[in-house]
Amino acid sequence: MQPKSNIVHLPVYQPGKPIEDVKRELGLTEVVKLASNENMFGFSEHAKAAMIKEIAESNMYPDGASVELTNVLAERLGVHTNQIIMGSGSSDIILMIARAFLVPGDETIMADETFGQYKHNAEIENARIIEVPLKEGKHDLPAMLAKVSDKTKVIWICNPNNPTGTIVSNEELNAFMKALPSHVLVVLDEAYGEYVLDESYSDGVGMLDDYANLVVLRTFSKIYGLAALRIGYGVGRHDVIGFINQVREPFNTTRLAQAAATAAAKDQDFIQSCVKRNQDGREYLYKQFDRLGLAYFESHANFVMVDVKSSTIEVFDGLLRQGVIVRPRWRCYPTHIRVTIGTQEQNEKFIAALEQVLQEVTV
Secondary structure, eight states: OOOOGGGTTOOOOOOOOOHHHHHHHHTOSOOEEOSSOOOTTOOOHHHHHHHHHHGGGTTSOOOTTOHHHHHHHHHHHTOOGGGEEEESSHHHHHHHHHHHHOOTTOEEEEESSSOTHHHHHHHHTTOEEEEEOOBTTBOOHHHHHHTOOTTEEEEEEESSOTTTOOOOBHHHHHHHHHHSOTTSEEEEEOTTGGGOOOTTBOOGGGGTTTOTTEEEEEESSSTTOOGGGOOEEEEEOHHHHHHHHTTOOTTOSOHHHHHHHHHHHHOHHHHHHHHHHHHHHHHHHHHHHHHHTOOBOOOSSSEEEEEOSSOHHHHHHHHHHTTEEOBOOOTTOTTEEEEEOOOHHHHHHHHHHHHHHHHHHTO
16 A cells, blocks of 8 residues: 655654653653643633533534634624634644645745644645745745745745744735735734734734735634644635635534633633733743843744754753753754743743753753
8 A cells, every 4th residue: 555655754743742751751740841832821711611511412423513613703803604614723724725725736835944734734735835934033025925926826924933933014914915916825824823912913814804815823722721622713705714614524623622612712811811921921031041141032922932052952851851841853943942931930940940951061
């Protein structure tokens, strides 16, 4: 049996190292995972109550169209229900977009250091991938525009960008969209958008009336704290969403996920508390990095990418031994690690461990 030739050498997605594995391998009793940009402040109590109630219905298939959740989101976003598609995390929407729009020979444009699932799914569809270097850690939209050709089908923009946490402004995005040929679909991934406080940041959903070739991705995995439930969504023009919906698997979101997300979407007090605590944690990390003489990208998300000026594998391994898991191995930033912003206690544990490890690796 032979698989598609273009997938044989594809790397398998590597998530952050699990806490249980680190405890077992290193004999540790306490481990802090700051590798996968999860919400370290938990999730809404309303979502918890909704899940507990929904457990009794686990013998029944979920609502394939996620009607109740879609209605709640449509009202909150000011769009029609036929402009929303639900997925098993926003990564599921990425897969569906690639499946719906890319065929062998199509060109797709993305940054050279961004969320890896754009490239992964484009490779599965045997599209030609064009990577454009980030400029000071952010998407270089003019350079991406210069790469557009008659074969360009999809452009991926992660805003804030993962892993750098940088943003492109509303002004920059609008200039880009206005100059872009209408045959090119832009996927604007706002997985971390709720964390952004910068007034220049664009609300992608608010741009949909002006651009028919735009799809916005959002997720309940990050600030809503429902990462384990795998639920996210895409928003766009009804005809574009209709095409994506044609390749959606049936029952691709669970009853528990739908119930929790519906309750979580209504609990904006919890979201605002997370924004504030994340901001405080980010400022704390900045001050500590400045004290240690470490450069970092100004982040608008719930993580910071910092230059440890050493082998990231050595730093990663050293932090593991201290019971702290971060994310190393960045192709374009070989001396950087990415750390999720945690609680104050977790942030302090990370900084203490990092300071000790940096002393060890520079001896």
